[in-house]
Amino acid sequence: MDNYIIGIGKRIKEIRKQNQQTISELAQKAEVSGGLISRIENGRTVPSLPVLFKIIASLDVEVTDFFKAMPHMNGSPFLVSRKADHSVIEKEDEAVGFTYEYIFGKQLSAQGFETVLLTVSPDSKRDQVITDAFEFKYVLSGECVYQIDQEEVLVCEGDSIFFDGRIPHVPINRSKTPCRMLVIYFFM
Template structure:
């Protein structure tokens, strides 16, 4: 299963559990698995076996077709995440540590390159492409990202994930530099 699908399954388990008013322990008891396992699955840190997953869905009293409705292995080619959309979670036993999940994607056999980019005001270049999937996190400023014929405006705290083989260019039309964290995922 791909990372995005597993994350969606995890979110649905937690959603249905809270809608039904079950505690983590109650769902664990009904599913015949440990409380820790339910917690790990809900936080996307453990992949349930098929029998465990079916047991959880059954304990939640949800029809299988309803549970899996709209879950697709086809991932978006361009994914925009706004600052307020990041998933907040805590790991079991980690009081005082607050995590925000920016991106979960499975890209097999890849090299990762992590860089900071600063774009000065009024700089422009032609659209380019790379042989990588690209993740951009806007640290400061506002940038217009042109990907193909579409333009996306991103502000501090927003992020962007896309297939770098699409023609693209960032443009800083503001008066201050734009600073972003970039992670390139190159296929080997």
């Protein structure tokens, strides 16, 4: 089994023990079975993405902190994506003021993820979109409003937002400066 997948289970167990939680307590809080938690921790099964995020939330840890301390991946302690290798992603729609740069992607068992830098210009125009992924966005500079269905959420430098991309959404930059953010798509 992939070292990274096993690492997810080890990381869950590590945080659970730091929190002095039993498997049963974590399972109850995450609304899953204790047997599932045990199988995940021992690297015998891989949780679906929604279940993984429920477990992470039940551990009272931020998603970024959970993955920041992940162990080795594919026999290496890290994966590097060099700036010189980034490329601009061409989108089909006619969005004005949006630039997507491909940073990194990796297939983890059946779950894929992709990381991009998104710059939303003050003059940007776009309709709401739908993606077949959960989206995690970290604002590197500037600010924008995320319209998710009918709700609006202001995110500023240092803020992050995570949501189900199957809900119509769009970032709107109402400021006078570009908003730059790191975006991680977790494909289902």
